[in-house]
Amino acid sequence: MQNFLISYEFNNSVDKLKGGEMLIEWYESNGPDKRPSNYIVHSWIFMIQNGIGHSVVSSDSLETIWQQWNPWSHLMEITIEPCLDLNETVSLFKKIN
Numbered sequence: 001m002q003n004f005l006i007s008y009e010f011n012n013s014v015d016k017l018k019g020g021e022m023l024i025e026w027y028e029s030n031g032p033d034k035r036p037s038n039y040i041v042h043s044w045i046f047m048i049q050n051g052i053g054h055s056v057v058s059s060d061s062l063e064t065i066w067q068q069w070n071p072w073s074h075l076m077e078i079t080i081e082p083c084l085d086l087n088e089t090v091s092l093f094k095k096i097n
Helices: 013-028 064-073 086-096
Strands: 003-008 041-047 052-059 077-085
Touching: 003 013, 003 064, 013 064, 052 064, 064 077, 077 086
Parallel strands: none
Antiparallel strands: 003 052, 003 077, 041 052
């Protein structure tokens, strides 16, 4: 498995509102429990008031990541970058936020 930094920002306030509603529905339907075993979330920072967030995940492929993010992809700009040092990336975001 490889580590990835996923950064995202909603397109506008309407998309941010819709995305927030989708996130609540996802959590209430036990979305986190339904993640595949080849998609592990190490860190997640989402500031809905600003419409931005970052996740550090391990996954076996970009396809697995896109399957998880597809429901929100039309509402936000998503950037996926490889992370060589998982602990360094997670600690960086803990310090910033």
